[in-house]
Structure formats: structure tokens, C-alpha cells
Amino acid sequence: MSRRHLNRRQLLSGAAALGLVDALRGGTLAPWLVSEAHAQTPTRAPAAPRRWQNWSGLQQATPATWATPANEAEVQQLLRRTRGEVRAVGAGHSFTALVPTDQTLVSLDRLHGLVAIDRAAMTVTAHAGTRIGALARALDAQGLALRNQPDVDVQTLAGAIATGTHGTGATLPALHDEVVGMRLVRPDGELVEIDARRDPELLAAARVSLGSLGLVTRVTLRVVPAFHLARHVWLMPVEQALAEAPELAQRHRHFEFYVLPFTGYAACIRHDLYQGADLALPKSADEDVLSDLKQLRDWLGRFPRLRRWVAQQAIDPQLTESARHRSHRLLSSVRPTRFQETEWHVPREQGLACLRAVVDRLEQRNEAFFPLEFRFVRGDGAWLSPFHGRDSCSIAVHAAADEAWAYLIDDFTPIFRAHQGRPHWGKLHRLGAADLAPLYPRWADFAALRQRFDPQGRLLNAHLRQVFGIT
Amino acid sequence: MKSWCTARGHRSLQRRWVAWGTVGALAWSVGLSGCGERAPVPPTDADVLAAERLRPARPELTALYERSCLACHGVRSAAPLTGHAPSWQARLQQGPDVLLAHTREGLRGMPAMGLCPDCSDAELQDLITFMSTPR
Numbered sequence: 387m388s389r390r391h392l393n394r395r396q397l398l399s400g401a402a403a404l405g406l407v408d409a410l411r412g413g414t415l416a417p418w419l420v421s422e423a424h425a426q427t428p429t430r431a432p433a434a435p436r437r438w439q440n441w442s443g444l445q446q447a448t449p450a451t452w453a454t455p456a457n458e459a460e461v462q463q464l465l466r467r468t469r470g471e472v473r474a475v476g477a478g479h480s481f482t483a484l485v486p487t488d489q490t491l492v493s494l495d496r497l498h499g500l501v502a503i504d505r506a507a508m509t510v511t512a513h514a515g516t517r518i519g520a521l522a523r524a525l526d527a528q529g530l531a532l533r534n535q536p537d538v539d540v541q542t543l544a545g546a547i548a549t550g551t552h553g554t555g556a557t558l559p560a561l562h563d564e565v566v567g568m569r570l571v572r573p574d575g576e577l578v579e580i581d582a583r584r585d586p587e588l589l590a591a592a593r594v595s596l597g598s599l600g601l602v603t604r605v606t607l608r609v610v611p612a613f614h615l616a617r618h619v620w621l622m623p624v625e626q627a628l629a630e631a632p633e634l635a636q637r638h639r640h641f642e643f644y645v646l647p648f649t650g651y652a653a654c655i656r657h658d659l660y661q662g663a664d665l666a667l668p669k670s671a672d673e674d675v676l677s678d679l680k681q682l683r684d685w686l687g688r689f690p691r692l693r694r695w696v697a698q699q700a701i702d703p704q705l706t707e708s709a710r711h712r713s714h715r716l717l718s719s720v721r722p723t724r725f726q727e728t729e730w731h732v733p734r735e736q737g738l739a740c741l742r743a744v745v746d747r748l749e750q751r752n753e754a755f756f757p758l759e760f761r762f763v764r765g766d767g768a769w770l771s772p773f774h775g776r777d778s779c780s781i782a783v784h785a786a787a788d789e790a791w792a793y794l795i796d797d798f799t800p801i802f803r804a805h806q807g808r809p810h811w812g813k814l815h816r817l818g819a820a821d822l823a824p825l826y827p828r829w830a831d832f833a834a835l836r837q838r839f840d841p842q843g844r845l846l847n848a849h850l851r852q853v854f855g856i857t
Numbered sequence: 858m859k860s861w862c863t864a865r866g867h868r869s870l871q872r873r874w875v876a877w878g879t880v881g882a883l884a885w886s887v888g889l890s891g892c893g894e895r896a897p898v899p900p901t902d903a904d905v906l907a908a909e910r911l912r913p914a915r916p917e918l919t920a921l922y923e924r925s926c927l928a929c930h931g932v933r934s935a936a937p938l939t940g941h942a943p944s945w946q947a948r949l950q951q952g953p954d955v956l957l958a959h960t961r962e963g964l965r966g967m968p969a970m971g972l973c974p975d976c977s978d979a980e981l982q983d984l985i986t987f988m989s990t991p992r
Binding site: 439441452454477478493495496498499515516517519520523539540665666667668669670673715719720721722723724 | 899900902905906909920923924925927928929932933934935936963965966968969972973974975
């Protein structure tokens, strides 16, 4: 049987991941916000209200003001001169309603680029609106790299850390754990500089804040020397993948797998450090896999046993895919197919049992076809990190953006909660403060800090009021 | 996985399915995934790495490109690759107004405004021209 090349994680992650932000026309830097330095630049923003929507299209809003400040001083002016609700937007890849506001929306897109590199400390400081992919490329040019990257890299630095965005790797933490310092502007316009050595508690709170403490303007994070990875993608029967997953996660720098529903197979992906010179960056087959799984669903969705049998006949378990290149070119990808997603993080020891229950439930829905993603993330200490105090497994379930998605919440929330799951802050869930507080040992501490930083609740929209239990 | 574009292209499977009308017929013909050649001429590794280095001539446009477009158009992805003529051919045939409208409003994986909420129409048009010009 000939070995064909498959493509990596893409298998979908639906990944997408994630995304972007959608801004529809025009920024809205009000004239009074334009600094002298930028006054000569072309008008950066039409004034008419325009609609915002997230990458998946689920969340929308028409803010009265859409500001695109060009520097920290403009962020301060904005917060001092405006009244009412303010929300920051990054790439718009959150599926939850973290962004929507009908008042002031602030895009940090113009706060972009590297500020400083400290090679002795192996840290870099970047403007908070810098996209992860752009940061990775800038670091690469300096012989540096992020230790790990999330599946999608168009997210802004501020947005990614505020939501606990993560990649995979049993010994690798989420991106926010690499943060050793940041600057944020409180709702009253005061600039706050937070440093891990001077105030580790405050930084532990600010690392994952859902944008509720202030507008982050700069982030300092740890980096590593640039490195190459070798990716290998292969297929295994689901039961075998479940049996071998713990060992594979231990053996490889990055390991994850996707359960392909109604096929009996899982696509496994591993990345390991690579020293060779024969680099290759083949086109991903993810979108083709996704299309084929959808087609199989469209044809045989009503006949799950037949669907599985056909898949078993069709799938060539010898199929593999490989790539070898710089880490930033392999760890993240662009997701052209839009989807809705829920993802929960469960204690490492409960991961596989939870996954079994999720797969069983998913395969009771004949309409499902998106691969189900299973990843490993090391625990950390950020107060609102979903990985707080525990090594975790992440389980993500997707649905096509133009199909029914409510079952992602209704069907799976009870399963994840039964396994002590914590929802990804940016992915679909309906938990409120009463559900969340018992899951986070520092919940009350964060609530007190949030009240101190934003006593008027200017950074809270309807979704965050539900999350924090504020009426 | 065996690709179901193996022999006759992706769409041929459906014809076979309908024509044969039997489950058994699928046993050798179906394949999931792996095809990967829906674009007429996919970019090579060299194309991708070259595109990563391309920048507009105007510094202000370069700044917009680097923080917005490059994330998807300057890397290996499903988005048309900067400077790669085959990726843009069919799109250019739709005309500049359509391309601009798709950029403003979004299309499939393309976010509205292409991750540049503060871009003017003129800047978007210049960025499209830069990306779609063959190198």
C-alpha cells in the first residue's frame, strides 16, 4: 500500500482556529484621539457606526465608537475621555461574547511590533496588538522563538493571553505562562506596569484577565532560541490512539490527536526537535480531509453504521504526512473553514475517560463530522487560567459555522463538568459565576482585584457580567 | 487515507456513487482526504518562503501588510499567496470591485476588512494589488 502524505493538525482543527477579527469598515479614531504624531497620517477611520463580528460570525455588535489608538498615550486619553462600556478586540477569534459592546470598542491593531529584546534574560517585549504569527516571524529574524504556539496565530498577543490560549505539549504551558511582565491602562486611564519579580501575585491575576482589568498595551514574555521541528501525522484506530496517547504525549515535545467521528480512526500529530537540513513545508490536507468527512456525512449521515463501514473501507491507515521546518511555520495554521467550537480543559488523569464519553455522545449526533481535538497542556499558576494548578487535557468539539451548534453546549457541558472541566474562556460555554467560582481557587481574589481596577465595571459587557456574576 | 481524488478527481466519486448505487462499489473507490490539489497549481515551498519576504514598496503600506495581510497571505495556507500568480488568476478575473467588496465584507475564511479595521478602501485596494501582482 503506498504511503500518501496527509497533513497535520490541520486535520482540522477546526481550527481554526481561529481567527480573526472582523472589523467591517473603518476604524474610528475620533479626531480628538489623533495625536500630533499621527495627525498627518491619512484618516484612519470612517466615523459611521459599523458592524463588528467575530471570526465564526456568531458574535456581532455595532459599537457607537470604534477606536484604533496608535500608542499607549492614546489609549490613556481614550479611557479618560470616554464614558460607559469599553471592550478591547484582538483578532476576534473568541467564540464567546467577550467582545460585543454597543458603546466603545477598542482595536489594538496599531499597537504592533517588537519593543525590546533582552537576550540575557531571554525575554522580549512587544506591543499588545502584535499578532502571534507576526511576533514569531520577528523573533525568528533575531534567532529567537516562542516556546510553543497555539493552533491559530493571527490572534493578538493581548487577546491570546487574556483568554488562556494554548497549544499542545504535555510539558509545555499555555502562552500566558511565558509572560513575565505587562503594561495595562486601567479604566481610569492610569498606566500600570506589572513585573513578575516585583509583584508576582498581580501578574498571576493579570495574565488571564478576559480583558477585565484594563487595556493591555505591552507584554514581556520568555522566549527560546529559534528551533526546527519535524512533524509526523499518522492514523490509528481510535482505541489504539487512546491507549497509546499518554506515552506518546510523554515521548514527544508536542503531541495531539483528532478523533474522526464515525470512522473509527484518529489522526495523530507529533512534533519533535529537528536538526537536519532537509526542510519541507508541504501543503496541508486538512481542508480536504474536512471536506471529505463532510461529504461522507452528507451522503450517509442517516446510516451511521454504513457510514462507519464505508469509512473503514476508504481510509488507508498507512497514510502519513510529514514536514520539517521552523517551529512557527509548523505549530500554527490558517483555518479557512469557519466553525463554532467548545473546548474544555480537564485534569490530565481524567482526560481519556472524558474523551470517551464525549466521542460516544458526539457519535449519537449523525450530523457531526468535524474532527474532535485532544491536546495536552501543562498546568500553571495564573488565577483564572483554565490550567490553574493542574496539568490538563483539552478536548475541543466543533460544528460547521453554518450549521446547528447549540448542541456543542447542551450535549457536552454535563460531560465536561462531570470530569471537573473548566471551559476555554474564548470557546462556547454558558457558565456563570456560581458555576465558575468553585472551579477556581483564586476566584474571589480576582473578583476583588477586578473591583479595585474597574470599580465602575466599564470593562464588563453582558457576557462578562454573567461570568463574574455582576448584575 | 486513500484520496478520493486518486484516479479521476474529487468530483468523480459522486458520479460513481450514483451510477453504481451499491455499497460495495465504495469499497475501493472512496477515499477520505489527502487530495490536496484543488488549487490548479499549489505554491511550492520556494514560492511560500519567497512570499514571506515580499513587501510593498511604500513603508506605510508595508506596515499595514505586515500586521494584517501577511498572517494568511504570506504563509502556506488556503488564502491566495502573495505574488503567486496562479493563486490569484481566478480572483482577478472577478474584477477589482468584487475583490475589494470581498475584502471589506469578508468571504469564507477571509475576515471582514482583512484584519485591518482601520484600513481605507484605497489602502485595501493597494494591498490587493500588491498581493496579486506576480513576482
